[in-house]
Amino acid sequence: MRAVVGDKIQVHGRTVGSAGQRGEILEVRGPDGAPPYLVRFADGHEGLVHPGPDCEVQARTD
Numbered sequence: 001m002r003a004v005v006g007d008k009i010q011v012h013g014r015t016v017g018s019a020g021q022r023g024e025i026l027e028v029r030g031p032d033g034a035p036p037y038l039v040r041f042a043d044g045h046e047g048l049v050h051p052g053p054d055c056e057v058q059a060r061t062d
Helices: none
Strands: 008-011 021-028 037-041 046-049 055-058
Touching: none
Parallel strands: none
Antiparallel strands: 008 021, 008 055, 021 037, 037 046
């Protein structure tokens, strides 16, 4: 998985009925766009994300 600052990340819910989370990548801390990523989620909280198979990165649209 590769990302740049400004890309969007979607974390899908892990169980039936649980909501996913969407956020913006603020920092890329791995080499060459690799994880982990510092993300600001839609509800305003920030966290360090090590994406798993339940995540998608969408390139920013300028």
